[in-house]
Amino acid sequence: MIAYNDSGAYALLKANLPPGFLMRIIKDISVDYDPAKNDDPITFNAYASFFRVLFNASYLGSDMWEKALRYLSKTTFKDGIISGVPADIDVVAKYGERTLSGPADGAAAGSRQYHEFGIVYHPVHPYLIGVMVRGDDPRMLSKTLRDISALVYEEVDRQSR
Structure with a gap:
């Protein structure tokens, strides 16, 4: 599910969790999540909250924290x-993609949105990064994610000297 960006696996997992289990976790870590929103139940800020919790190792025990990071490190989106x-x-990262439906999304019908969050283990100053882009050309969207990541890394590296 995590490595392959598999929404089907997520739906299966969610359907088999005890009632209220997921919402208890969401509440515990103060994430803005509304499962009733069918088109986009999780916001950019919610993704950031999940990664903040992983980055700070503040919710999971050390075994589960390491396991979660191992799964995230196996992403196929490079x-x-x-x-x-x-x-x-x-780097541990989670990538997502969705096709936008049009004016309700503030975009042309058929446009794509790519979003990616990650933890970059810079040797002096590890950091969180989250990027969301939208457009029509998948190559340009990937390039934009890559270019922003490179700019941030270069700046963190420069400030760490």
């Missing part, structure tokens, strides 16, 4: 944040 940092730097 064209965004990961490609914007040097190859020897560890």
